[in-house]
Amino acid sequence: MSGTKEYFDFIVVGAGSAGCVLASRLSQDQKIRVLILEAGPPDHSIWLHLPIGYGKTMWSSKYNWCLYTDPDPNMNGRNLYWPRGKTLGGSSAINGLIYIRGQKEDYDHWAALGNKGWSYDDVLPYFIKAETNERGASDYHGDTGPLKVSNIPCKHELIEAFIQGAQQIGIPRNEDFNGASQEGAGYYQLTTWKGWRCSTATGYLKPARGRANLVVRSRARATRILFDDKQAAGVTYLHEGTEHTASLAEGGEVLLSAGAIHSPQLLQLSGVGPPTLLERLGIPVVAPLPGVGSSLQDHLQLRLGFECSKPITTNDELNSWLGKCRIGMQWLLHRGGPLAVGINQGGCFMRALRGRDERPDIQFHVGTLSADMAGGKVHPYSGFTFSVCQLRPESQGHVRARSINPLDTPEIQPNYLATDLDQRTAVAAIRQARAIAQSDAMRPYVKREVKPGLDKVTDEDLLEFARDDGATIFHPSSTCKMGPQGDAMAVLDERLRVRGVHGLRVVDGSAMPTLVSGNTNAPIVMMAEKAADMIQEDRKTA
Template structure:
């Protein structure tokens, strides 16, 4: 049994590494960081293109599957989640996107003071070390390194011009004054290497004597004494261990939108009916734990290219592979330094219904049957389109009291009329760009869906049969006011009805942001640190 910690952080992912590093800056406190996965020692966790390897690695990835989704023709959908120091930031697609100003203003309007765009922008800036330097919207010296993609690709240039043809402006910054536009993404890379939160935050902090990091330590429950968290139970080397807080300490759950609600439910914090049905004594009846699940559903359009200029061509020949290796070794450029998606677009698929972009594109200069899959034998590229603000809501629910058993995961994709119409409109928008004058010289054929999918009904069926996650599950422990019966945490991320317990990860989002989730979660953790410190020094 380890005792006397001021903070026990569960989950060393996008939020947990930030919390552990920032809180341990104070030498007067002791911090324990627990991570179920191993240390991040594999080269594939640090090479940007390693995404293709870690996507299926059971060592560094939870390799989860949803329950059969009735809206997706009963399919179980693969949900990769990071299981190592750095969490999903160590295996993600590296794209640095914050979402829209309106997302955070909506958080505040839902009864969460302190979370408006003006409130959170300073934390985005604080966390960011953008190679372009500091500005009104960007940080130049923060821990999380953000870089331009080295070099340009004619397919991405053609995509941007094609988007302009249908009325979408070109942009060089999706995180500036306006998100709308088409252009190149910036990535969380630094000099050709991935910059996960383990690299950015945790690695520089590891030498501190007041920070203890336990990998291969699977949290199995929050220990409670009455209505106060006093520690965490966890399995290490198959043996149950316990870590106890010092008086006035806090447990900080940062295990992500799947495992945080699972851990709360295992600890007796959640919907009474579910807990009683699973034989879990009820410590706090919070019906919102595990509900309100939201995710971005991606629909992938695959194209055969007229020219051998794609990453498929390089990866499908020994000479091409050698050239990729030399590009990276000599100049830290090329596919090894980029990952998968280089370009993108934020636009309105239903302009009459949305004042801001409602879909996002990820454009890859390669093609495969799914993200991270084996590339096709022909020259290929991919347009992946997702709805930014889905109305569909799912849930996460434990199946038993066994912490090693994956929970029930039901996303309920495409369960509303708006989501279905946006999916179809998104595919049509992608086709419009592919059929533009700028793209025409590069498109030999549309492989998927293919010309036989022409009607709205056919395209919706294609989405049901082929849609997949873009890896952004969120909102399962949502933030909200006391008047919201489904709110799990308050605006200071404190779990309602339990002292000494907070949730700091994507599960605390009240609604999903309009874009990729890594940067927003880092921001949330930076802001949480300030709130935790303020509350620690404020008399009860």
Template sequence: MSEQFDYIIVGAGSAGCVLAGRLSEDPATRVLLLEAGPPDRSLWIHLPIGYGKTMWSDTYNWRFNTDPDPNMNGRRIYWPRGKTLGGSSSINGLIYIRGQREDYDHWAALGNTGWGYEDVLPYFIKSEGNQRGAIPFHGSEGPLKVSDISARHELIEAFIDGAGQIGVPRTDDFNGAQQEGAGYYQLTTHKGWRCSTAKAYLDPGRGRQNLRIETGAFAAGLIMDGRRAVGVRFRQGGEIKSARCNAEVLLAAGSIQSPQLLQLSGIGPRALLEQHGIPVVLDAPGVGENLQDHLQIRLSFECTKPITVNDQLNSLVGKMQIGLQWLLFRSGPLAVGINQGGCFMRALADEASTPDIQFHVATLSADMAGGKVHPYSGFTMSICQLRPESRGHIRIRGADPFEPPEMQPNYLSTDLDRRTAVAGVKAVRAIAASVAMRPYVKREVKPGPQDATDDALLEFCRNNGATIFHPTGTCRMGIDPLAVVDARLRVNGVAGLRVVDCSVMPTLVSGNTNAPAVMMAEKAVDMIRADAKNKR
């Protein structure tokens, strides 16, 4: 490309769209945004319930699979990731969760100056356009719209009451003074539509002359001048093209593809690069290591009453009703996605000072996320361990940039993770057996009462656990020799290159990762601008 840019952003996902939208607010700053997927034109992207369709889309989803995980009885785990403008924010479950104060204070304690809770809270508030308005802990003017689930559901109310009966209080804000509690989630929706980061941050800037958005542009590697990144090579329309920048390349390709691109470009573990014949630019042993993810354990139940989404979707009249509800009022199941209720609690109460598991409660049931609903009235309670100790890795398989890398999560590889998974299943059963929920539970379908011992429950987790779509940590920030980026997200040992996505998280946050990804990108923009000013 003959045009010269100041910044090239690789990946138009949750972070990349924020970077492009914010940096291009300065008309003197020229920005190129590269996205491997197509534009976000599908109705299924913008309809909140539509991720049941995009979950399996070859067009809008990378549809990754992990390598066989020995801790999961050799299973490959399906890892959907967004491949369109908005990235995974265009296909996710819409839940707005920031994590716990302690998550960010821990980052700062590891040597990441400026990443404590009081440092990041202003960026959460800046990004947020919450329908509740500018109240403590929340913002009303930000681009990312956040909405309440307005209609109360009988089953979710029973779940919240049941959680209360085992000692978990009701809450109306998981992102307020404390996370612990049971209640309804807030969602990244606005007036019945999904609010992806493409909608929030890119749409306002699409007419800017200084912002160029290229879709169908699959990044193949960085252009290096010694140890300085000066551009990006990418495939578009069957051709290999290149683009160059004066200031910085900003990798926002996610926890799988950001480390993959670094390794392909000669920045990674020396032995791995030499094994695949890639010239070593920088021996960086931490690139691709430290992979973390939330393992989701789904328990499904048959409901005693025909009040679930299963009942509506299995009936022509029911389908018509929910369709009309959305068309006329922008409400109902189509407007809120799948998981309405949740809970943050301590499963290992003697060991955890803050919640260590999260519930996602759906008023439907299926064999897997995004799958066909069961023919009976059903609902699902899923749990995940919030701060897993297990660590995996991302490693290229060869020099071909278009071959997916090795993805090994190593789920349940530590004693704490195994005990927390079993305790989480027991917590689900405790709520299901509560006085409040008992009238709604006809039977536990999966795992079923035959799995009664800890060993049987752990085996159920190994055979049925799946990702809840939060891979992180593979380009982590820090000050030790295995850290990939510094506290300003600059790649250690390389000039003109930053990573701005969930791969830089040193440890996984206690909850869904979309809101933190947006926060990190908002904070990165301020750092990028400040560093550019200091160079003048």
């Protein structure tokens, strides 16, 4: 152990989507000393800042945890690849940049479950506070926040055809998925600004780095939360091969923002979790919380691949030196083109199971390229992709520490497609994607359906395709969910405090009571903004 003991008012574990927000907001008070620990390296690579760069970072073990699930029996025993960010900015530095908040009903449901203060009316001000939106200030958007949000600057022929095709099957065009209604087809907004990615490290942490009361420590892997009886006392972490201890000053707090996989693992290794698991691993129980690592939810994406009849796709540009030079010059001269917008430009929120739900239950991501998987090498032909996912799956999995070694990857069991509803929605989603692809607007662009292929006709065929080919769309959540006292699986109260102990909160996607209807980065930023206010309020009244 290092001989010098450091004391902080707040120790933030994880400099990802939530951690960077917390460190920035809390360190605005110069009387408070904040330490933020990040297991990965600084975000120096150009590929972390170019919007299309996640094609490179998707497989980079330097900036990505490159996790794999355990064999999922519902996915024909496959181990699925789960990329997660491992650098300043976390997954906001390697994600697909899509800015989606979810549906009003998601947050009203959180409140109805017993999480006071988390209704849509409660959280909307924090979404607005967080963003500087290119569209300017309005009832739904902000123009002074750290997180920059931009429109996709140029319309694309394929995306326009997709939107028109959606309209032809009864889906309205929607100019703002984060406005009055989510339902419809349109272009996504992205967390980009003037051709560059805006991760939370860029938007929140970078402007705060000059503060004397903020210590940012990268390549620092947290290994355990220390307790004095039931009171959090500090954190041990590995840095440059040596174990160090960071201690809490009186009244301080540990803020766990390591994400939906590593936050529950670290709690379990620290004695907070299911007693049977802790006893099996030989870990003394500090707080018996069976919900730690349970309730795991994720969006399962089903990717339909098409060969395009026209050479207008990103495949065409990336498969020729002339095309690569052209998109490079577009970015250098105008901060535009494919390098500035990533892969998925358009999307759609709609109802797959008509008559069952009054709000969208599936989401499309439409990419102007095709590959065997997200971030993979593009196909040698003109191609595009419809990726479709169920927004509110019923299936739940778990995350469990595999051993007492904090460097061991935990057991990850997503348990996809475990319920009848999830199976029926998957099949219906594929059929809806085909309906758009076969519309009059899209037909001139579809040379052939490459995947799943038109020989897959029956519900059984399509469900088997989902089991054989489905993959994460990178939205794990709810493994340390908040909930009322009466919920035996709730780990946190409505102020994100860990039950049964003091001085410890979890602020990241694992705190979601249920998975939101859409991409998770913007909701996690919102949660951290709200958490920062709650933490400061509680500190004043302590």
